[in-house]
Amino acid sequence: MIVRKSADEIDTMARAGRVVAETLALMGETIRPGISTRELDDLAEELIRSRGGVPTFKGYRGFPASICASPNDMVVHGIPGGYRVREGDLLTVDVGVTLEGFVADSAYTFAVGEVGEEAERLLAVCQAALAAGIAEARDGNHVGDISAAVQRVTEEAGFSVIRSLVGHGVGRSMHEEPQVPNYGRPGRGPKLATGMTIAIEPMITAGGEEVAVADDDWSISTVDGSLSAHFEHTVAVRENGPRILTEAPVRSLVP
Numbered sequence: 001m002i003v004r005k006s007a008d009e010i011d012t013m014a015r016a017g018r019v020v021a022e023t024l025a026l027m028g029e030t031i032r033p034g035i036s037t038r039e040l041d042d043l044a045e046e047l048i049r050s051r052g053g054v055p056t057f058k059g060y061r062g063f064p065a066s067i068c069a070s071p072n073d074m075v076v077h078g079i080p081g082g083y084r085v086r087e088g089d090l091l092t093v094d095v096g097v098t099l100e101g102f103v104a105d106s107a108y109t110f111a112v113g114e115v116g117e118e119a120e121r122l123l124a125v126c127q128a129a130l131a132a133g134i135a136e137a138r139d140g141n142h143v144g145d146i147s148a149a150v151q152r153v154t155e156e157a158g159f160s161v162i163r164s165l166v167g168h169g170v171g172r173s174m175h176e177e178p179q180v181p182n183y184g185r186p187g188r189g190p191k192l193a194t195g196m197t198i199a200i201e202p203m204i205t206a207g208g209e210e211v212a213v214a215d216d217d218w219s220i221s222t223v224d225g226s227l228s229a230h231f232e233h234t235v236a237v238r239e240n241g242p243r244i245l246t247e248a249p250v251r252s253l254v255p
């Protein structure tokens, strides 16, 4: 069942989204060579709680931290810890905040200093894929329109979408129906209607699409070691088009 939200509920989700965006902005200002992902997690949790929010990920199915921090070939669900950020890294930070009973979810891949031409192109393409997917989040469209747009932008650039990881409905719970795959065909899948709120999140790689879970039972990396990128927004479908609920200026470390 797809739960549609009232205009008031969507405004509440936007308040949660604002805290998510603030947290990602803080990460962008703070990430630098030498900082550990545990330090980033501590700063994120402090900010989220100072705004009256709860870090949604903490304790979710036993996840031990407030953010996911996934460097380089790690795609998602990296557990913050002793890893120290290095010059040239790509670091994906994923943040979920629960506020007044509603969840917002967003991710951003940061470039740490000089990352090289291919990595910069990967980031630009992933952001373009997200934008193309969001543009299809319109009343009367189908989930497949979002999926196809993300896939087209990614594959036209010569990159791969990861098929085993998907976007999702979001609201009172972090994961609701429908699933929002990053590949598919226009006109297929559930119909989108005003009041639906979904997390659109292209996860793409510079190599193959295969991924595997590590021994920590959480972190997921590319099998071929290729770089990955992941950008995500929580979006509401409104009468007059998509409304991004997690948008705020995020200072990228890409020059």
Ligand code: MG
Binding pocket: 094, 095, 096, 105, 106, 107, 232
């Ligand atoms: Mg997320």
Ligand code: MG
Binding pocket: 105, 106, 167, 168, 199, 201, 232
């Ligand atoms: Mg998500």
